[in-house]
Amino acid sequence: xxxxxxxxxxxxxxxxxxxxxxxxxxxxxxxxxxxxxxxxxxxxxxxxxxxxxxxxxxxxxxxxxxxxxxxxxxxxxxxxxxxxxxxxxxxxxxxxxxxxxxxxxxxxxxxxxxxxxxxxxxx
Numbered sequence: 001x002x003x004x005x006x007x008x009x010x011x012x013x014x015x016x017x018x019x020x021x022x023x024x025x026x027x028x029x030x031x032x033x034x035x036x037x038x039x040x041x042x043x044x045x046x047x048x049x050x051x052x053x054x055x056x057x058x059x060x061x062x063x064x065x066x067x068x069x070x071x072x073x074x075x076x077x078x079x080x081x082x083x084x085x086x087x088x089x090x091x092x093x094x095x096x097x098x099x100x101x102x103x104x105x106x107x108x109x110x111x112x113x114x115x116x117x118x119x120x121x122x123x
Contacts, residue, residue, distance in 0.1 A: 001022075001023045001024050001112075002020055002021070002022055002023075002094050002095070002096060002112060002113065002114035003020070003021045003023075003114055003115070004018060004019065004020050004092060004093065004094050004114040004115065004116055004117040005018070005019050005020075005021070005117055006018040006019045006117060007092060007117030007118045007119045008118075008119065008120070009120045009121075009122065010084050010119075010120070010121050010122075011084075011121070011122055011123075012084060012085060012086060012121060012122065012123050013083055013084065014084050014121075015080070015081060015082045015083075015084065016081045016084060016119060017078060017079070017080045017081065018034070018078065018079040018080075018081070018092055018094075018117060018119070019076055019077075019078055020032070020034075020076060020077045020078070020079075020094030020114060021075065021076050022074065022075055022076060022077065022096070023075075026051075026074050028098040029051045029096050029097070029098055030050070030051055030097050030098060030099070030100060031048050031049065031050050031051060031096075031097045031104055032048065032049050032051065032068075032070065032077045032094060032095070032096055032097070033045065033046075033047070033048040033049075033094070033095045033096075033097060033104070033107075033109075033110055034046040034047045034048070034066075034068060034077075034079045034092060034093070034094055034095075035092070035093045035094075035095060035107055035110075036088075036090035036091065036092045036093065036119075037090055037091050037093070037116075038087075038089060038090040038091075041090075043093070043107055044059065045059050045105040045106075045107070046058070046059055046062055046066065046079070046092070047059065047062065047066055047067075047068040047079060048068070048104045048105070049068040049069065049070060049077060051070075051074070053069070053070050056068050057104055057105065059105070061087075062081075062088075065081065065082050065083045065084075066079060066080065066081050066082070067079070067080045067082075068080075077094060079092070079094075081119070084119075084121045085121060086121050086122065086123045087121075088119060088121050089119060089120050089121050090118075090119060091116040091117070091118050091119075092116060092117050092118075092119055093113055093114055093115075093116045094113075094114050095107070095110035095111075095112060095113045095114070096110060096111070096112040097109050097110045097111065098111055098112070099111070
């Protein structure tokens with residue numbers, strides 16, 4: 001079970017840190033992903049983090065601005081967002097992948113999703 005929090009409203013250039021609390025059995029998790037969906041657009045990949053925390057993948061649009069991480073207990077993952085832009089406005093989801101069925105950037109690869117947290121960036 002995944003629950004996101006930390007969303008809010010920010011001005012361009014500001015920072016925000018999202019959290020995703022993880023409960024239940026985590027032994028089968030391979031990777032954790034962050035996705036976002038803006039109004040009228042499809043859900044898109046933002047970042048992914050291997051469960052051991054060693055490997056990270058980012059979308060080109062957020063590379064150098066966003067950082068995915070997890071706590072040592074495996075109870076939460078985070079998405080630190082810096083230098084926010086209006087185009088970052090979206091509903092942000094965290095997701096867990098327990099099988100490798102598609103590329104890590106592919107939302108179909110994830111089988112457990114949170115409800116999302118809204119991020120709004122004004123210019």
